[in-house]
Amino acid sequence: MAVGIEKPPVGLSRVAISQTHGENSPYFAGWKAYDENPYDEIKNPSGVIQMGLAENQVSFDLIEEYLKQHPETSTGGDHNSNFRENALFQDYHGLPSFRKALASFMGQIRVGRAKFDPDRVVLTAGATAANELLTFILADPGDALLIPTPYYPGFDRDLRWRTGVKIVPIHCNSSNNFQVTRQALEEAYNSAKAMNVRVRGVLITNPSNPLGATVQRQVLEDILDFVTKKNIHLVSDEIYSGSTFSSSEFVSVAEILEARNYREAERVHIVYSLSKDLGLPGFRVGTIYSYNDKVMTTARRMSSFSLVSSQTQQLLATMLSDKKFTENYIRTNRERLRKRYDMIIEGLKKAGIECLKGNAGLFCWMNLGPFLDKPTRESELVLWSSIVHEVKLNISPGCSCHCSEPGWFRVCFANMSEQTLEVALKRIHDFIKKQR
Amino acid sequence: ITHSFLKTNRKMENLSKIATNDGHGENSPYFDGWKAYDENPYHPINNPNGVIQMGLAENQLSFDLIQEWIQKNPKASICTKEGISSFKDIAIFQDYHGLPEFRHAMAKFMGQVRGNRVTFDPNRIVMGGGATGASEILMFCLADPGDAFLVPSPSYPAFDRDLRWRTGVPLIPVPCSSANDFQLERRALEEAYKKAQQANIKVKGLILANPSNPLGTLMNQDALTTLVSFINEKNIHLVCDEIYSATIFRSPEFVSISEVIHDPNVVCNKDLIHILYSLSKDMGLPGFRVGIVYSYNDAVVACARKMSSFGLVSSQTQHLLALMLSDEEFVARFLEKNTKRLAKRHMLFTKGLEEVGISCLRSNAGLFVWMDFRRLLSEPTLEGEMKLWRIIINDVKLNVSPGSSFHCFEPGWFRVCFANMDDHTMEVAIQKIRSFVDPKNESLVK
Numbered sequence: 001m002a003v004g005i006e007k008p009p010v011g012l013s014r015v016a017i018s019q020t021h022g023e024n025s026p027y028f029a030g031w032k033a034y035d036e037n038p039y040d041e042i043k044n045p046s047g048v049i050q051m052g053l054a055e056n057q058v059s060f061d062l063i064e065e066y067l068k069q070h071p072e073t074s075t076g077g078d079h080n081s082n083f084r085e086n087a088l089f090q091d092y093h094g095l096p097s098f099r100k101a102l103a104s105f106m107g108q109i110r111v112g113r114a115k116f117d118p119d120r121v122v123l124t125a126g127a128t129a130a131n132e133l134l135t136f137i138l139a140d141p142g143d144a145l146l147i148p149t150p151y152y153p154g155f156d157r158d159l160r161w162r163t164g165v166k167i168v169p170i171h172c173n174s175s176n177n178f179q180v181t182r183q184a185l186e187e188a189y190n191s192a193k194a195m196n197v198r199v200r201g202v203l204i205t206n207p208s209n210p211l212g213a214t215v216q217r218q219v220l221e222d223i224l225d226f227v228t229k230k231n232i233h234l235v236s237d238e239i240y241s242g243s244t245f246s247s248s249e250f251v252s253v254a255e256i257l258e259a260r261n262y263r264e265a266e267r268v269h270i271v272y273s274l275s276k277d278l279g280l281p282g283f284r285v286g287t288i289y290s291y292n293d294k295v296m297t298t299a300r301r302m303s304s305f306s307l308v309s310s311q312t313q314q315l316l317a318t319m320l321s322d323k324k325f326t327e328n329y330i331r332t333n334r335e336r337l338r339k340r341y342d343m344i345i346e347g348l349k350k351a352g353i354e355c356l357k358g359n360a361g362l363f364c365w366m367n368l369g370p371f372l373d374k375p376t377r378e379s380e381l382v383l384w385s386s387i388v389h390e391v392k393l394n395i396s397p398g399c400s401c402h403c404s405e406p407g408w409f410r411v412c413f414a415n416m417s418e419q420t421l422e423v424a425l426k427r428i429h430d431f432i433k434k435q436r
Numbered sequence: 437i438t439h440s441f442l443k444t445n446r447k448m449e450n451l452s453k454i455a456t457n458d459g460h461g462e463n464s465p466y467f468d469g470w471k472a473y474d475e476n477p478y479h480p481i482n483n484p485n486g487v488i489q490m491g492l493a494e495n496q497l498s499f500d501l502i503q504e505w506i507q508k509n510p511k512a513s514i515c516t517k518e519g520i521s522s523f524k525d526i527a528i529f530q531d532y533h534g535l536p537e538f539r540h541a542m543a544k545f546m547g548q549v550r551g552n553r554v555t556f557d558p559n560r561i562v563m564g565g566g567a568t569g570a571s572e573i574l575m576f577c578l579a580d581p582g583d584a585f586l587v588p589s590p591s592y593p594a595f596d597r598d599l600r601w602r603t604g605v606p607l608i609p610v611p612c613s614s615a616n617d618f619q620l621e622r623r624a625l626e627e628a629y630k631k632a633q634q635a636n637i638k639v640k641g642l643i644l645a646n647p648s649n650p651l652g653t654l655m656n657q658d659a660l661t662t663l664v665s666f667i668n669e670k671n672i673h674l675v676c677d678e679i680y681s682a683t684i685f686r687s688p689e690f691v692s693i694s695e696v697i698h699d700p701n702v703v704c705n706k707d708l709i710h711i712l713y714s715l716s717k718d719m720g721l722p723g724f725r726v727g728i729v730y731s732y733n734d735a736v737v738a739c740a741r742k743m744s745s746f747g748l749v750s751s752q753t754q755h756l757l758a759l760m761l762s763d764e765e766f767v768a769r770f771l772e773k774n775t776k777r778l779a780k781r782h783m784l785f786t787k788g789l790e791e792v793g794i795s796c797l798r799s800n801a802g803l804f805v806w807m808d809f810r811r812l813l814s815e816p817t818l819e820g821e822m823k824l825w826r827i828i829i830n831d832v833k834l835n836v837s838p839g840s841s842f843h844c845f846e847p848g849w850f851r852v853c854f855a856n857m858d859d860h861t862m863e864v865a866i867q868k869i870r871s872f873v874d875p876k877n878e879s880l881v882k
Contacts, residue, residue, distance in 0.1 A: 011640075016577045016739040023742065060524045067523065073515045083506070084499045090566070090722040125565050125725070126530075129746045136602055137455040141581075162576050162602070162743070200452075281530040282751030294451060301460040302602070305572055306565035309750035310723030315515060 015162055022157040030384075030394040039392070041419060049424045052394040054209065054362045055415035056243065056279035058336040062329050063278070066319060073318045082314075089310040092303050094123040098313040101320035102287060106272060108326055109242045114254035116289060122299045123313070125284040125306035127239050127273035131158045131203075133302050134269055134288060137295055138233050139165045139200035145235075146170050146188045146202045148180045150365075150401035150408070152209045159203070168192045168199070171404050174367070177356060178211055179219050180204070185226045201233030201267075202226070207240040207250065207360035210401050210410035212341075214244055214360050217251045224256060228264045235269050242277030242330055244360040245338035257291065265291035274316070276362060277333070283312045337362070337414060340421070344413045347425035351432045362414040366395075369407030371435055380406040391431045393424055459601035465822065466491075466593050466841035473835040480860060488865050491835040493649065493803045494856035495683070495720035497777040501770050502719065505760055512759040514752055522755065529751040532744050534563050538754035541761035542728060546713060548767050549682045554694045562729040562740045565747025567679050567714035568598050570727030571643075573743045574710055575603040577736050578673050579640040584608050585675075586628055586642040588620045590806075590842035590849070592649045592677075599643065608632055608639070609843050617797060618651055618806075620644070620659060625666050641673030641708075642666075647680040647690070650842050650851035651806050652799030654688065660696045664704050675710045682718035682771055685779035686800040697732065706732040715757070717803060719770075724753045778803070778855060781862065785854045788866035792874040796852075803855040807836070810848030812873070821847040832872045834865060 022028075030052050039047035067073060089095060096118070103116035124130040139145060141164030147155060148170040159165060170188040172178040185202070192199045202223060206215040227234045236253040244250040257265045269290040275281035285308050290296045320326055344364055345355055356365040372379040377399045384397040387409075398408035413421060450456065469491050478486035510516040514523045529535060536558070543556035564570025579585065581604030587595060589609040599605055610628040612618040625642075632639045642663075646655050655663070667674040676693040684690045693711060697704045711730040716722035726749050729740045761767060786796050786805060797806040813820040818840055825838040828850075839849035854862065 012577055012735055012739065013580045013583075015580070016735070021739075021742045055528060057524075057528070060527070063527075064520055064523055067515045067520055068517065071516065083503050084496070087499065087502070087721045087723050088494060088496070090716075090725070125569075125747050125750075126745075129565070132746055137451055140452045140454075143452075157742075157745075162746075275530070280527045282527050284530070284748050284750050294455070298451070298455045298460070301462065304566075305569040305598075305602075306747040307725050309725050309753045311756070312750040312752050315752065 018161070020157060020161040022153065022161075025153060025156070025400050030388045030396065033388050034394045037392070039420065039423075041417075045423075046392065048388065048392045048394050049420060049427075050394050050415065051412045051424060052396045052410075053415050054276065054412050055281065056276055056333070056337070056362050057415050058279075058340060059329065059333045060279060062325075062332060063319070066322070066325050070318065070322075073315050086310050086314050089313075090307060092300050092307060094121065094308065095310065095313040095317055097321065098317035099123070101317050104323075105320045105326055106241075106289070108323075108330060109247075109277070110250070110252050110255065111247050114252050114258055116254070120289055120291075120296055122288040122290070122296060122303055123308045124286040124288060124303050125308055126275065126281070127237065127271055127286040128154065128158050129284075129303075129306035130271045130273070130286040130288045131155070131235075131237065132163065133299055133306070134235055134271065134295075135159045135163045135165050136302065137298050138235070138269075139163065140198075141165065142197065143200045144168045144192050144197045146185070146192070146199055148172050148178075148184075148204060148208075150178070150210050150398055150403035152205060153396070153400045155203075165200075166197060168197065169402055169404075170202070173405050174356070174408075177213070178208075178365075179216060180223060182222050182226065185223065189230060199230065199232055201235060203235040203237065205237040205239070206253070207238075207244055209240065209361060210363060210396065210398075211356055211365045212358035212361035212363050213356065213365075214250045217256070220251060220253055220256050224253070224260075224264070224268075227267055231267075233267045233269065235271060237271040239271065239273045239276050240361045241272070242333065243337055243362060245334055245341060246359065247330075247334065249359050262291065267292065269295060278329075283316070284308060285312065285316065340413045340418075343418070343421060344411070344425065347421075348428065351425070351429040353428070353432065363410050363412040366409045366411050367407060368409055369405070371432070372407050375406050377406050384409070387431070391427050393427060454602055459597060461594065461597035461601070464593065464596075464841055465825075466837060469825070469829050469835040469837065472829045476833075478833070478861065478864075480864075485833065487829065487833045487835050488861060488868070489835050489856065490853045490865060491837045491851075492856045493717065493853050494722065495717055495774070495778075495803050496856050496858075497781065498720060498770065498774045501766075501773060502721075502760070505763070505766050506756075509759060509763075512756045514755060526751045526755045530748065532563070532741055532748060534561065534749070535751065535754045535758055537758040537762070538749075541758045544764075545761040545767060546681075546730075548764065549718065549771065550690065550692050550695065554692065554698055556694070556730065560730050560732070560737050562731070562737060563744045563747070563749045564727035564729055564740075566722070566725040566727040567677070567712055567716060568594070568727065569725075569747035570712050570714065570729045571595075571598050571675075571677065572603065573729055573740050573747070574675055574712065574731075574736075575599050575605050576743060577739045578675075578710075579603065579605045581605065583638050583640040584632055586610050586625065586632075586639060587843075588612055588624075588642075588644045590618070590650055590839060590844035592645055593837075593841045595643070605640075606637070608637070610642075611845050614797075614808075614846055614849075618653070620655070620663070622662050622666060625663075629670060639670070639672055641675060643675040643677065645677040645679065646693070647678075647683065647801035649680065649802060650804060650837070650839075651797055652802030652804055653797065654684065654690055654801055656688065657691050657696070660691060660693060661702060664693075664696055664702060667708055668704055671705075671708070673708050673710065675712060677712040679712065679714045679717050680802050681713070682774065683778055683803060684801040685775045685782060688800065690801070707735075708733070710736060718774075724757070725749060726753065726757065781854050784862065785866060789869060792870045794869065794873055804851050804853040807850045807852050808848065809850055810846075813848050816847055818847055824848075825850070828872070832868050834868060
């Protein structure tokens with residue numbers, strides 16, 4: 001190695017030094033506990049069970065079955081000339097066949113209540129990239145996005161870190177099942193104004209993470225009216241849209257827009273991904289669907305920093321254009337998620353634990369408020385620590401989701417086998433018994 | 437389906453400054469030639485009068501080797517019956533550390549490309565969304581908005597977008613001149629640095645591509661050592677984009693910055709050194725979006741790794757490449773054959789041009805040549821260059837890239853790509869250039 005020289009450490013950027021990457025949040029401390037002592041049915045039955053990871057592992061068999069029956073999906077297999085074209089394809093418009101298949105898939109999830117134009121589909125490497133990209137486009141450094149609490153912890157990094165944009169919470173509470181109210185919207189907007197911060201938009205996740213519930217139609221209408229009145233944007237992250245237990249219970253903002261004849265649509269942008277509904281987070285497939293031409297064009301250009309691998313686009317184009325497969329997958333996946341949800345709710349109920357009534361997602365929103373020493377964040381974290389280190393379950397504390405009411409926890413149920421879920425439920429049961 | 441949105445009376449609130457500025461770079465003339473090609477692409481049978489694409493630095497010479505490997509290794513695909521047992525684990529894998537086997541294979545490959553004269557640590561391999569995403573990640577790590585980076589010119593046009601657009605980091609060109617074959621001079625570096633200081637601009641680092649785009653030349657040991665001495669003295673970062681490291685087709689041999697800083701005789705603060713890499717050029721796989729940040733600075737590795745969440749490589753692709761790149765025998769054979777084919781193309785092309793008095797900068801790397809069309813300019817100005825360029829696109833029907841789009845200060849130079857087409861198209865292109873330059877074939881050697 002070259003001779004080292006003594007020099008004051010050369011600075012990195014402020015972004016590099018900041019803590020906005022968010023990894024020092026308790027959200028991640030539980031992960032470390034899991035990483036150091038992961039549960040295994042046979043090899044480590046007393047290890048930490050991972051319930052903090054919103055992954056969908058209940059429907060892989062359907063995809064594997066499809067691939068076995070369709071060998072033509074493999075790269076450079078029988079389709080020699082396609083390999084070259086595919087390997088070269090880096091056009092930020094994305095593979096036309098993939099865009100078409102994805103637009104069609106999104107329409108199928110909404111049971112035809114909304115249709116998507118393939119030419120408006122902008123591809124990004126995951127929803128992580130999509131959300132950051134939209135933030136760069138809709139807001140300047142120092143501006144704010146309003147986000148209902150509780151919200152996905154990753155937003156703190158994804159929306160703020162490199163963009164310099166702030167998040168101002170729209171406070172929701174259990175008195176009305178954490179639904180967004182018009183009053184809460186106004187309060188959030190005014191608090192930003194009081195801080196001299198310019199609000200550029202509202203960002204919602206529908207179905208909600210961590211609530212595991214769809215946003216009601218009336219609330220969507222209210223939010224749309226609000227952003228119109230304030231002349232700001234609306235981003236609807238619909239990443240869990242295919243994970244609603246019943247297809248009829250999800251209302252997409254796309255449907256509302258269609259019903260309004262697309263009036264004011266140019267302020268609305270939808271984010272989607274295949275990481276949750278299809279359980280393919282490793283493939284990095286996200287999309288921005290904007291009704292605003294300028295946003296769409298700019299997002300497409302900006303997607304250059306995070307394009308989807310052409311190899312992956314090719315594979316998924318074939319798979320998602322198979323309507324028979326997608327219909328069966330969507331339906332079966334919903335059923336299996338519902339079954340899991342029922343199982344965990346039942347198990348928690350037996351232990352005397354209530355959850356928010358949910359109808360979507362890969363997790364439930366559990367209320368341990370009654371078991372807190374005091375209704376404070378500190379108490380919540382103390383309880384959480386026992387659950388992670390003694391009960392050995394990595395669940396996510398509500399404070400990491402910026403929930404204003406202490407005592408709520410997000411518990412994932414789709415990233416493990418049924419047996420493991422039984423073990424987890426038994427541990428919770430025993431723990432609660434001891435608490436009494 | 438087209439949505440016909442009713443226009444509102446009130447104008448939609450503006451988008452961000454980043455969204456509305458020109459930072460996307462697409463209004464540059466660089467893209468006009470592409471538009472001409474897109475509207476009228478050459479095809480040997482269907483459109484022999486179309487525009488031949490010579491503005492795209494792609495390596496299309498060695499796909500057969502890769503395809504052959506893929507066919508012989510069905511396990512590398514998670515879709516084949518041999519590989520499907522890995523499907524689930526790969527599909528779930530989104531850890532920003534990347535698949536360990538992918539990192540190991542990449543580190544090994546990078547070492548092999550450098551003749552195993554130096555080794556790379558898999559734990560320093562960080563992913564980015566292609567070199568495009570990787571280079572932006574480094575800027576976010578190393579510079580604040582307003583801090584500047586020096587860029588020896590002529591340079592890759594998309595640096596303007598990739599390094600500046602969302603980061604707010606201005607680029608300061610360090611001009612190089614044909615007087616000494618566009619070699620980077622210490623004097624020019626000092627001058628650019630001083631000028632920045634006088635303008636109260638904080639220079640955080642220097643970025644260059646080695647091998648050079650658009651020149652196709654290498655920096656030798658001395659030049660790199662001088663560069664290292666300069667950045668150490670100023671205590672600024674050095675980012676070496678080695679994206680063309682496996683395209684050296686003739687001597688002299690490539691000297692990587694990694695070799696220079698491992699040299700015990702060289703004094704260097706390794707925290708200043710960062711390498712960019714990708715498989716888009718060396719292996720011809722731009723669609724796979726494999727960008728790599730390799731930093732000798734631990735804090736940068738840690739930060740870049742977190743940022744890679746915004747542009748991870750698809751796990752499906754990581755899995756395929758992990759197997760392919762760790763196949764030493766395949767890699768050795770690929771590197772050898774690929775460079776031989778590049779050498780042949782380069783020779784064919786430059787010889788065909790020499791015969792009509794067109795010279796190119798003497799080069800031994802890259803997927804292009806730096807062609808000297810100065811004597812064909814009506815006037816030695818930017819306007820003269822643009823005029824000539826429009827003739828080349830519209831009349832000669834070749835999309836070549838004008839030197840001005842590379843921030844070259846001397847008019848009349850053009851970058852011409854030669855590895856993105858088949859042999860026949862290459863012949864046609866050479867013939868078109870020869871006819872244009874020497875219509876009466878007066879200097880044609882029989």
